[in-house]
Amino acid sequence: MGPRTEWTEGLVGRRVLCVGTDLVDVADIRAALTRQPRFRTKVFTDAERAYCDVLGDPAERYAVRFAAKEAVLKALGTGLSGAALTEIEVLRAPGGAPSLLLSGRAAALAEAAGVRSWLVSLTHTATRAHALVAGVGAEDPCQFRPFR
Numbered sequence: 269m270g271p272r273t274e275w276t277e278g279l280v281g282r283r284v285l286c287v288g289t290d291l292v293d294v295a296d297i298r299a300a301l302t303r304q305p306r307f308r309t310k311v312f313t314d315a316e317r318a319y320c321d322v323l324g325d326p327a328e329r330y331a332v333r334f335a336a337k338e339a340v341l342k343a344l345g346t347g348l349s350g351a352a353l354t355e356i357e358v359l360r361a362p363g364g365a366p367s368l369l370l371s372g373r374a375a376a377l378a379e380a381a382g383v384r385s386w387l388v389s390l391t392h393t394a395t396r397a398h399a400l401v402a403g404v405g406a407e408d409p410c411q412f413r414p415f416r
């Protein structure tokens with residue numbers, strides 16, 4: 269078995285309970301940002317807006333965060349009405365890696381589903397933004413861990 273990073277080590281013995289994915293047209297988000305004055309604050313948190321607005325054309329970064337929020341709602345089995353979109357926040361580590369922080373109804377839904385943490389991967393181009401998320405459960409005490 270190859271070496272584990274600290275990150276992958278934390279995943280050993282834990283199960284993926286649900287997955288969600290979403291593909292968003294950047295043009296749709298650009299239009300919403302331009303035409304709907306409240307879109308930014310209704311959908312995105314202060315920290316998300318601070319990152320998205322920091323340089324150049326923000327539409328790609330907003331679009332991929334929108335995709336992540338929809339992907340989480342898919343993973344939780346609810347529609348867009350399941351939680352407020354600001355209750356699903358995409359955080360960003362200094363190196364750029366994204367992570368998810370849930371609050372309010374979104375956090376309650378995840379808790380009820382047994383999800384203890386989330387995996388998220390984002391990618392975007394000038395035209396499309398895609399998010400993939402997975403909800404991970406608590407460590408399974410019955411898991412066979414031969415290398416520990």
Ligand SMILES: CC(C)(COP(=O)(O)OP(=O)(O)OC[C@H]1O[C@@H](n2cnc3c(N)ncnc32)[C@H](O)[C@@H]1OP(=O)(O)O)[C@@H](O)C(=O)NCCC(=O)NCCS
Pocket residue numbers: 328329332360363364365366390391392393
């Ligand atoms: C991670 C990386 C390869 C993505 O580059 P890319 O193909 O140009 O960009 P993509 O559109 O596919 O992905 C962009 C998204 O990747 C995510 N990302 C950035 N750095 C990341 C990292 N270190 N790990 C995981 N995801 C990362 C971000 O969510 C970013 O979107 P955002 O800026 O809107 O938050 C590039 O940012 C990079 O080389 N980073 C530095 C090296 C590094 O830390 N690599 C990690 C190994 S995967």
